[in-house]
Amino acid sequence: GGGIAMNAGGRWGEMWNQVECALDPDAEAASSERDPRLVAWAGVSLPGLVNKAAALGLSGFEGLVGVPGHVGGGIAMNAGGRWGEMWNQVECALVIDARGEFAELRRPEHAVGYRDGRLGAHVVAGAVLRLEPKSALEVQALTRAYLREKKDAQPLSERSAGCVFQNPPKDRSDGRSAGQLLDAAGCKGMREGDALVSAKHANFLVNAGAARSADVRALIANMRRAVLDRFGVELVQEVKDWRRPEPG
Ligand SMILES: Cc1cc2nc3c(=O)[nH]c(=O)nc-3n(C[C@H](O)[C@H](O)[C@H](O)COP(=O)(O)OP(=O)(O)OC[C@H]3O[C@@H](n4cnc5c(N)ncnc54)[C@H](O)[C@@H]3O)c2cc1C
Missing domain, CATH: 3.90.78.10 (UDP-N-acetylenolpyruvoylglucosamine reductase, C-terminal domain)
Structure with missing residues (x-):
């Protein structure tokens, strides 16, 4: 399963607590002004992430529209296109290593490649994503424009x-x-x-x-x-x- 929360704090435990706060729509609006970050668990669908970011007026994932899959796969593949790539927006990925221990891969220290999140044997559990606050109308319009372009060019x-x-x-x-x-x-x-x-x-x-x-x-x-x-x-x-x- 998965969920998206606003206002990522420094620690995962704190962030999870803020998920509850973020369920209140007023808290979401207030926190988006302070901190344009989302916590997305690996099981969040990429279309769900694109829609949520657009609804909140957070820019950075408009070009990801039309890409199926989940946040975990998107981070593993460093999904991207002409618009940019997934890891441009990743501040930190929470991963599980081969021994079952949690670890954090932080940007810019963690190097990634073209269509390659360079995870090795790590499994992604979730990520803190940093986006740019804009008006929701602007983000939604750009998302729609990318989708039209892709529908014309891709099957x-x-x-x-x-x-x-x-x-x-x-x-x-x-x-x-x-x-x-x-x-x-x-x-x-x-x-x-x-x-x-x-x-x-x-x-x-x-x-x-x-x-x-x-x-x-x-x-x-x-x-x-x-x-x-x-x-x-x-x-x-x-x-x-x-x-x-x-x-x-
Ligand atoms: C119509 C269409 C359009 C597409 N457009 C694009 C595009 O524009 N740009 C693009 O980059 N891709 C595109 N794709 C490909 C694909 O959707 C993306 O690569 C997407 O990120 C795959 O996510 P997934 O969750 O389906 O991963 P999967 O395909 O299930 O897995 C991909 C890889 O990631 C690994 N993985 C999956 N989850 C995790 C996890 N939690 N932790 C660690 N490793 C994991 C898997 O082992 C596998 O090696 C497109 C696909 C389709 C069908």
């Missing part, structure tokens, strides 16, 4: 896992994104079984019916090869590939 209503590949370093791709390289390499419409490359965005692979994991893997390999052959750029997969261990 948001189809079954996909988001972008298949990371964007390559700009100096190795003439500044072109993975989607632009895949498009120019003729990948749109490529198909393996029911897995196909979206006609809307060449870096999205959609399930047109009953695609199997073998179809998806074969199509990803074909997409990667098309870009390598055409541009000499080796794309790195963003989508995680989980395989069942071989028996025995």
Whole structure:
């Protein structure tokens, strides 16, 4: 489960106490003027976080609109886009280490990478997120504008896992994104079984019916090869590939 609370204090225990205070709408309004921070537990949905921040007039996550998943996954992946990335707003992540002990990863000391929260074996329990207070109308308008833009450019209503590949370093791709390289390499419409490359965005692979994991893997390999052959750029997969261990 998860929840979002306003006005993060220095200690997690104190913050949790403030969750109760924050349930009073007046307390939320008052605290947002003092302290534009949210505590979000790992199980909070990313769309829920975007909506809550917009309703409270807290800016920073407008561009995260349309991204499914949860705060824990967003922090692990350092989810982001043209607008920025999740860790830009993370002041501190509460994590559990391999021994079951709680630890805190604080910015800026904790270094993160592109689509990589660099968690190692840590599991995210929650985070203190620092946002910028603005008017709720302004944050909501920007959120809607991002959503319109994404609906035009991405197959948001189809079954996909988001972008298949990371964007390559700009100096190795003439500044072109993975989607632009895949498009120019003729990948749109490529198909393996029911897995196909979206006609809307060449870096999205959609399930047109009953695609199997073998179809998806074969199509990803074909997409990667098309870009390598055409541009000499080796794309790195963003989508995680989980395989069942071989028996025995
Ligand atoms: C339509 C669509 C649009 C998308 N747009 C974007 C986008 O614009 N930008 C972007 O970055 N991504 C995008 N994605 C991909 C995805 O939504 C994000 O990466 C999201 O952050 C994944 O969150 P999740 O909770 O589903 O994590 P999962 O996919 O379940 O997990 C992702 C990784 O995080 C790890 N993880 C999950 N929870 C935790 C935790 N609590 N502690 C430690 N590790 C954990 C998992 O082990 C896994 O390695 C999109 C996906 C779709 C389908």
